[in-house]
Amino acid sequence: MVEKVEQYLQKNSDRNLNELMDLLRIPSISADSKYVSSMQEAAEFLRNQLAGSGCDAEIVETDGHPIVYGEWTQKPDAPTVMIYGHYDVQPPDPLDEWITPPFEPTIRDGEVFARGATDDKGQMYTHVKSVQAWLDSVGELPVNVKFVIEGEEEVGSDHLEKFLASNREKCACDVAVVSDTAQYAPGIPAITYGLRGITACEVRVYGPNQDLHSGVFGGSIANPVNALAKMIGELIDDDGRVQIPGFYDDVLPLTEQERAEFAKLPFKESEYLDSLGVSRTHGEAGFSTLERRWARPTCDVNGIQGGYSGEGPKTIIPAFASAKISCRLVPNQQEEAIIEKLEAFLRERTPPGLRFEFKHWHGCPAVLCDLNSPYMKAATAAVERGFGAAPMMIREGGSIPVVGTFQDVLGVDTLLLGWGQNTDNLHSPNEKFSVNAFHRGTLSSAWLWKMLGDLSSTST
Template identity: 50%
Template sequence: MSDSIASVVSYLESHDAQYLEELIDFLKIPSISALSPHQGDVRQAAEWLQERLKRAGLDDARLVETPGHPVVLAHYGHDPRKPTVVVYGHYDVQPVDPEALWRHPPFEPTIENDIIYARGASDDKGQVYMQLIAAEAWIRATGDLPVNLVFFVEGEEEIGSPHLRAVIESHQAELQANFAVISDTPMYQGNIPAICYGLRGLAALDVRIDGPFQDLHSGVYGGAVMNPAHALAGLIQSLHTPDGRVAVEGFYDDVAPLTATERDAFARLPFDEEAYREALGVPQLFGEAGYTPLERTWARPTIEVNGMWSGFLGEGRKTIIPSSAFAKLTCRLVPYQDPDKVLDQVIAHLHRHLPPGVRLTVTRGDSAPGSLTPLDHPAVKAAEQAIQAVFQQDPAYIRMGGSIPVVVDFQDVLQMPTVLLGFALPDENFHAPNEHFHLRNFRAGAKTIAHFWRFASEK
């Protein structure tokens, strides 16, 4: 197998110029899923990827139609002696506004100092293509792959993947695998390769407080009725203790504590708390007592106010008691917390703390649980060995504070764990002007993925 991987790496290196030309062609397609005038461009990107997968050696590459943009689905190998891996990614991209802030036109890829600038360079076309060329290099250099592969690439990730779960449910037989791998995440700061093994989930709700039948004159009625804005402010305040801990009864019941190994691993990561504070522009950091900023954002649950409003917001002053007040809340949840249970707890807390004289209406929003891949899972160990082989260093084991819905879908529908193995850098401007991808990491990422499949086949 060592001879095989050497030939695969050699193939990648000898075809570097071709791969850069093709990556540029892929990035030129303005596949902005959020904007209806680009519907045809999104399909063009799907068809480009379908054809490129066929040329790589995945003969059954096809488009799976949805009510929105298609999913690209392709297979290689059905050998029951080999593990099967699902490669997920997305070929759609974010809008480019404000375009005036781009150094180069966003769909005219430009390479400067071995960095490629274009929308989608790192999120996620560059990383999807990186997975593709790793597969092609194995097939062309050795005639086979050490694993069975399923490419599953969607065109709606940037608009919330509204049709993806239905596709997963209707294609369960084709998606059965030992694990999935996603390259749509960053490395740790400073170019440190990372394996992400945990994501937080989400539970959202909208809160409405109603008082009098209409806005009232604050001089005539002030002191006689409860002000809905005051009531809302009090409810929001009641959700936390002064030291930042969530005060909702039962909120932490199902939260698994961080292990000593995890806390030690997080503590050994390079992290400048003062630089972090300064970059955020806040006078001091704040959060749940007893935990570091990394622990709070990666592995502790939260309740956050995303927006709140009430009364007169125009220029000048209008002396009223508003009739209503509103807030949007989200909970970031850690693995093992049930979103429905947490929403029940938060709603019960709001009713218990509702002051007299107002009415409360709560509307549930989107929700998804967190996810966790065990550190001793064979896929995680294979990823560790692959990083060591290419980068000559141990990976950082990290969690992420955000959510990736497809990871939950794979977990719920297919009972399949996911390894998040991305090679972008945190400051490469995903979703912002001047998105870019360091080509050294594009090349190293392709080699790491090639090694990853080799080590996965040996587990």
């Protein structure tokens, strides 16, 4: 039966691409209230697509932008798959750096250029089209599917968790699928089985009640900037090891197998450095660049300020200094424990006479999927069918909070199947998505339903 679906996709490839271009024409910028009607338009486009394929589809209003929900659940004995994506896009600024306008999708050299092409309209839409292909050509799906396509991913997903928590039964599923990451490289498809988590804070150090003359008072009271620099400076030693006591206690080490797999991945350090404009890598001793990025925790200052930063010198003792610090977390590290240890580390290093303030923001834990789960195996087989090459198993250094939400609220793992490339200019001008990847992703998705459906027959 998959042959029918494959033939259908083959025959409808131009139509699918044209529809994607229609979706990309809608400037669904969630951050800008001027585009609220475009948000509605994009949501309706998707609702109509899902309904047209034979799903039960609706637009669910929230206190922010609406969520598109659609389901086809006529296989009671088969697994149920949550398909998550987002229809909102980043603002396109700076506009004058776009070769063609961000909301006039254009194909050049086999790539479709438009804001949202890869993040996430193009990737998300592959699942809309694969479901349609099954329902149109075969009349049914091998699995049950539930689409949750939100409009607030680029602005913090403020209302998604509440929607899921309020609709646990409706959203109940066995596994989630998200296509919002990347392949490892062109021609090297990948499944992301690990993500780092994050915890972020701001530390403030208060000294005198106003900036003081550094001549009259210098040497007799603690300088908040010197102090904060010293506190921060002690966070990491010369070997790149975070010095917060207990920081690494819960870290799940990479397995020998993982390290071996990472080492096999093609990685040209010189190209990496050139792309970032730095001359050397730097990080925790004893780990490779990929290991440092994907599987080791960090402690990075994201910003610091205090005192005078205008032109020329100004000889003051600043009244105040502050820094924003975030830690990327790896599997088994506990967000609350880490932020408490970080706070204690900094607090106890605050010199007498200075006042210490600390606040932190809600973060998210790291994610690690079981490489040997039946879902992972099904996904691996499906991607191989779609792309003609077995996917590499990779991790990512960033965080995708929704994956933790699915785990927490619905109790399911997520399959991170990225069809994009890291070089797709997401969040930047000239965002793009390979037309070939779009079709191969759609085909992989069609195969995924088949492979996941097969799990029910083997288990029942």
